[in-house]
Amino acid sequence: MQNFEFQNATKLIFGKDTEEAVGKEAVVYGKKLLLHYGGGSIKESGLYDRVVKSLHEQGIEIIELGGVKPNPRVSLVREGVKLCKENEINFILAVGGGSVIDSAKAIAAGVKYDGDVWDFFTGESVVTDCLPLGVVLTIPAAGSETSGGTVITNEEGWYKRATGHNSMRPQFAILNPELTYTLPSYQTACGITDMMAHILERYFTNEKNVDLTDRLCEAALKTIINHAHTVLEEPTNYNARAEIMLAGTVAHNDSLSTGRIGDWGSHDIEHEISGIYDIAHGAGLAIVFPAWMKYVYKHDINRFVQFANRVWDVEIDLNDLEKTALKGIEKTEQFFSSIGMPVTLQEANIGEEHFAEMSKKGTERGPLGNFVKLYEDDVHHILKLAK
Known part of the structure; x- marks a missing residue:
């Protein structure tokens, strides 16, 4: 057996209706939040409204960035980094599956970096710190809700590459199995x-x-x-x-x-x-x-x-x-x-x-x-x- 160090600080909040606690969990990290998600499914299901209500109850200002695709793109990550820097975002909330979470992680790393976020995926630079982020999981699959890694696709050449760091692990992950019914x-x-x-x-x-x-x-x-x-x-x-x-x-x-x-x-x-x-x-x-x-x-x-x-x-x-x-x-x-x-x-x-x-x-x-x-x-x- 190899020597090892294990550290996973993500707080798991598991069970029915747990998404209603998202505001109380997020407000610990500040009052300005980037809400990151994919398409319209979270709005159709009512999850978006429940999340926004919980955040507003804690006085949190929300900046939104939707549009995450499967195999998330670096172009949207760059847009997210720009939004966070311009709006002095304190925290990123990913509502969705692995693609949304991976995109949020890459944004969180890019906010703390002066160069282009893709540098982390080519090995030209390494992640050392991230903006804190949390997750409301809707698709059990990638395990990104507690992992320290992310995978992003670059449309220039269609390279799909990974990077990681312990600071990428979400601060909390809300897992309600009912959100996966549809x-x-x-x-x-x-x-x-x-x-x-x-x-x-x-x-x-x-x-x-x-x-x-x-x-x-x-x-x-x-x-x-x-x-x-x-x-x-x-x-x-x-x-x-x-x-x-x-x-x-x-x-x-x-x-x-x-x-x-x-x-x-x-x-x-x-x-x-x-x-x-x-x-x-x-x-x-x-x-x-x-x-x-x-x-x-x-x-x-x-x-x-x-x-x-x-x-x-x-x-x-x-x-x-x-x-x-x-x-x-x-x-x-x-x-x-x-x-x-x-x-x-x-x-x-x-x-x-x-x-x-x-x-x-x-x-x-x-x-x-x-x-x-x-x-x-x-x-x-x-x-x-x-x-």
Whole structure:
């Protein structure tokens, strides 16, 4: 087990009607707030009105910036940075899912920086401080509500890149499972895939003697798997929605990372796909992860056997461990397909025309992943397995 430091200061406020407390939580950080959100869904649902009412009750002045898209754009981030600086904003409130939260985090970092915010994503500069921010979560998926990272897309070249710092962790995150009742099935399924992928990136490690976090990862995966079809078939099942929502947070709050080094190669490959094709991140991960598994499983077949047995209840064939490992990969792919996710690029209407470009761009700053280091040719091969 690796030495580690773990610090996650985000206050979780979980349960029914918890969004009504947002004003009391936000006013601690000042009286001028940037309200950041996506499209019109929060207004149609009435959530926007409830949030604004709670903020106004605390005498908070609100500056709004909507329009966040899936795979959030750096152009809107730059607009947000400008707004915050011009209006001397004290706090940013993100109301939405991972894209809104990631955009808010990037704005929060940019406000504290004199240069262009994209510098953080190219490695030309590093984040050292952020404007404080909070979250009202509407889509359980990305885990950005408690994580210290953000992913942003630059329309110039369609680069999708990540950066992070502990100061990016929200001060509070309000999680009301009822706010997820009206999510379309496809968006719910994308979220399920995304949170599973966050766990899988941590699970496939070269670190030995990490049985506790192995078991925690497996428990989180099985919880998601056990409730996934229920939330799709019964969208207003509060208990199932609550399990999924909490699992999405645990999947990416770094508690499952303690003492181990995760992979993250599949995420980086997916960023190239969604950076160009703008598909949902979860859908891209459902395509990439099984292909990655097929490419690397021989590196540590025992870990893949353990995964098949403990997560998918595959009986271990001691005479043919490879058969067991491949069965676990097959079960993963079948599950993604069963919840309506594409599991090949063809299903997502993506051809081979950008394979070389994605492989080159993805590895231009060095190999991807940690479980197995992936170079340009490796990424190209995984994309071919995914087609």
